[in-house]
Amino acid sequence: xxxxxxxxxxxxxxxxxxxxxxxxxxxxxxxxxxxxxxxxxxxxxxxxxxxxxxxxxxxxxxxxxxxxxxxxxxxxxxxxxxxxxxxxxxxxxxxxxxxxxxxxxxxxxxxxxxxxxxxxxxxxxxxxxxxxxxxxxxxxxxxxxxxxxxxxxxxxxxxxxxxxxxxxxxxxxxxxxxxxxxxxxxxxxxxxxxxxxxxxxxxxxxxxxxxxxxxxxxxxxxxxxxxxxxxxxxxxxxxxxxxxxxxxxxxxxxxxxxxxxxxxxxxxxxxxxxxxxxxxxxxxxxxxxxxxxxxxxxxxxxxxxxxxxxxxxxxxxxxxxxxxxxxxxxxxxxxxxxxxxxxxxxxxxxxxxxxxxxxxxxxxxxxxxxxxxxxxxxxxxxxxxxxxxxxxxxxxxxxxxxxxxxxxxxxxxxxxxxxxxxxxxxxxxxxxxxxxxxxxxxxxxxxxxxxxxxxxxxxxxxxxxxxxxxxxxxxxxxxxxxxxxxxxxxxxxxxxxxxxxxxxxxxxxxxxxxxxxxxxxxxxxxxxxxxxxxxxxxxxxxxxxxxxxxxxxxxxxxxxxxxxxxxxxxxxxxxxxxxxxxxxxxxxxxxxxxxxxxxxxxxxxxxxxxxxxxxxxxxxxxxxxxxxxxxx
Ligand SMILES: Cc1cc2nc3c(=O)[nH]c(=O)nc-3n(C[C@H](O)[C@H](O)[C@H](O)COP(=O)(O)OP(=O)(O)OC[C@H]3O[C@@H](n4cnc5c(N)ncnc54)[C@H](O)[C@@H]3O)c2cc1C
Numbered sequence: 019x020x021x022x023x024x025x026x027x028x029x030x031x032x033x034x035x036x037x038x039x040x041x042x043x044x045x046x047x048x049x050x051x052x053x054x055x056x057x058x059x060x061x062x063x064x065x066x067x068x069x070x071x072x073x074x075x076x077x078x079x080x081x082x083x084x085x086x087x088x089x090x091x092x093x094x095x096x097x098x099x100x101x102x103x104x105x106x107x108x109x110x111x112x113x114x115x116x117x118x119x120x121x122x123x124x125x126x127x128x129x130x131x132x133x134x135x136x137x138x139x140x141x142x143x144x145x146x147x148x149x150x151x152x153x154x155x156x157x158x159x160x161x162x163x164x165x166x167x168x169x170x171x172x173x174x175x176x177x178x179x180x181x182x183x184x185x186x187x188x189x190x191x192x193x194x195x196x197x198x199x200x201x202x203x204x205x206x207x208x209x210x211x212x213x214x215x216x217x218x219x220x221x222x223x224x225x226x227x228x229x230x231x232x233x234x235x236x237x238x239x240x241x242x243x244x245x246x247x248x249x250x251x252x253x254x255x256x257x258x259x260x261x262x263x264x265x266x267x268x269x270x271x272x273x274x275x276x277x278x279x280x281x282x283x284x285x286x287x288x289x290x291x292x293x294x295x296x297x298x299x300x301x302x303x304x305x306x307x308x309x310x311x312x313x314x315x316x317x318x319x320x321x322x323x324x325x326x327x328x329x330x331x332x333x334x335x336x337x338x339x340x341x342x343x344x345x346x347x348x349x350x351x352x353x354x355x356x357x358x359x360x361x362x363x364x365x366x367x368x369x370x371x372x373x374x375x376x377x378x379x380x381x382x383x384x385x386x387x388x389x390x391x392x393x394x395x396x397x398x399x400x401x402x403x404x405x406x407x408x409x410x411x412x413x414x415x416x417x418x419x420x421x422x423x424x425x426x427x428x429x430x431x432x433x434x435x436x437x438x439x440x441x442x443x444x445x446x447x448x449x450x451x452x453x454x455x456x457x458x459x460x461x462x463x464x465x466x467x468x469x470x471x472x473x474x475x476x477x478x479x480x481x482x483x484x485x486x487x488x489x490x491x492x493x494x495x496x497x498x499x500x501x502x503x504x505x506x507x508x509x510x511x512x513x514x515x516x517x518x519x520x521x522x523x524x525x526x527x528x529x530x531x532x533x534x535x536x537x538x539x540x541x542x543x544x545x546x547x548x549x550x551x552x553x554x555x556x557x558x559x560x561x562x563x564x565x566x567x568x569x570x571x572x573x574x575x576x577x578x579x580x581x582x583x584x585x586x587x588x589x590x591x592x593x594x595x596x597x598x599x600x601x602x603x604x605x606x607x608x609x610x611x612x613x614x615x616x617x618x619x620x621x622x623x624x625x626x627x628x629x630x631x632x633x634x635x636x637x638x639x640x641x642x643x644x645x646x647x648x649x650x
Pocket of ligand 1: 226227228229230233234235236237262263264265320323328494497498499500501502503504507
């Protein structure tokens with residue numbers, strides 16, 4: 019009977035001698051499209067998160083809920099369309115005018131320009147910085163509020179989140195330099211800071227970040243050839259080639275270069291210690307069409323992020339100002355990288371949230387073999403994996419933003435006692451978790467983007483569904499702002515520099531989550547996942563403390579993955595205990611009972627016999643299998 023009812027419309031047509039696929043008729047069944055919905059109002063998980071995060075401050079909570087709901091509405095109604103336009107109308111470069119003059123004009127779409135206005139109005143940068151409206155201080159939850167908004171916006175930003183990330187990083191760098199008194203932040207620098215952090219679209223600036231050269235993006239120390247020649251007026255002229263420069267339509271940028279010693283005829287200092295940080299106005303203040311000693315050699319032809327003008331730039335006497343301490347450029351720009359890495363994670367988490375919404379809504383309406391595909395446990399298993407990963411990424415990114423905000427606002431009381439200790443732990447965790455946050459969420463976004471595409475079936479592979487663009491864009495997340503290997507090594511550097519303080523801080527945070535979740539009502543079923551997480555983190559940290567440095571470096575990726583999974587498990591457990599919601603408990607259980615926490619332990623042979631350990635982490639054997647020709 020069901021089969022007959024499914025085909026009844028066709029049977030009727032045949033009865034009336036109508037051929038269904040005749041002429042212009044293509045059959046009467048169409049899949050429904052899946053619209054982007056309000057990412058706050060339609061997301062109960064995000065709503066619970068906001069309640070937990072702002073719970074005690076009810077006036078602030080109400081204002082933030084209203085703000086996120088209003089933003090979500092703008093995203094679902096008009097902003098998402100703008101994002102699609104950004105992809106449909108990518109930037110172009112006009113290098114010469116009809117008279118043969120070099121003009122290097124980058125043309126961007128109306129939609130891309132509208133994103134700039136929208137970003138200023140919404141305070142996507144401003145919310146994390148002092149403003150006259152909050153008495154000149156940083157509101158304690160400003161960073162979290164800012165990142166929540168960026169999270170909702172990211173998957174509908176048409177990649178405008180990229181210039182925003184660099185803008186935020188530049189603002190924080192200038193602010194820290196100013197606090198230290200190291201920037202001499204007068205005139206143009208204080209104007210730059212004001213413009214980066216304003217909500218007035220007419221005054222708002224975006225920033226670039228020019229580090230990567232042909233010689234190296236990971237290794238800027240050895241790879242940077244750009245030199246800075248001192249001028250009589252105290253400024254510098256930069257000469258060099260920046261190989262990847264995103265958002266080249268930005269108003270200013272921070273760049274790395276080597277100072278040529280003045281008049282002494284000496285060579286610039288090589289390596290990282292020779293690099294200084296420079297502030298550059300990309301165009302002339304008097305003529306926005308006039309580049310500041312810069313030639314745009316070409317726009318990159320990229321797999322994704324096509325909305326974004328990423329250029330190769332020749333710096334040919336570009337006027338610049340040295341900021342921060344000379345020859346400490348790498349240390350100075352690390353402030354910027356901490357912020358851009360957080361934005362990267364927010365993008366990954368936002369994309370995961372969007373994939374989950376789209377795939378869930380699609381599953382509820384797509385029928386196969388007589389049922390909605392949401393009825394098949396095999397399909398729901400994939401949806402559940404996607405949802406759990408997206409929650410983990412959101413909690414990781416948002417809780418990191420909250421901790422960063424606490425360290426930035428310095429609201430924690432100083433002196434002895436638990437609060438001071440918590441402040442110290444925040445500092446340690448903010449440094450330690452930064453590379454983990456970026457590398458882990460980026461990898462998850464790529465993996466789940468592929469799963470999401472498959473969950474849509476064939477239509478997910480078709481350009482207009484929007485999924486291919488999201489898959490392409492996700493693939494940049496593990497590359498820029500530091501690759502997975504480079505960030506795994508950065509994790510080890512952070513551990514080393516903390517002089518033994520970072521891992522105990524992480525251990526305290528894991529144990530605190532375990533004990534909170536361990537005393538949650540038994541109906542939530544958290545005790546088994548707590549036990550597994552606790553046993554695993556103890557094993558991982560014990561093995562990490564014992565493993566020789568060279569083996570730890572060799573297994574740095576597995577170490578980073580294990581720590582990330584443990585940290586996410588702890589966040590999910592703590593959140594479930596805070597909300598008491600059965601779906602949150604289910605997510606925490608699924609993560610903690612199924613995650614490969616022990617990947618690192620297995621690889622370094624922490625609880626296996628010696629022979630098995632050699633087999634899994636053997637540099638010589640890995641070389642042999644890759645470079646077979648070397649041994650011949
Ligand atoms: C779309 C796009 C936009 C970009 N925009 C900008 C921008 O605006 N500004 C900017 O400065 N840069 C930008 N970049 C550059 C980006 O940051 C670099 O490409 C990235 O940091 C990697 O550097 P690389 O390309 O030199 O790769 P390499 O350093 O050559 O890395 C190649 C491989 O070697 C591995 N590797 C390197 N060192 C080690 C090691 N010690 N141990 C183990 N493995 C290692 C890496 O993990 C990687 O897999 C952009 C890149 C892209 C794709």
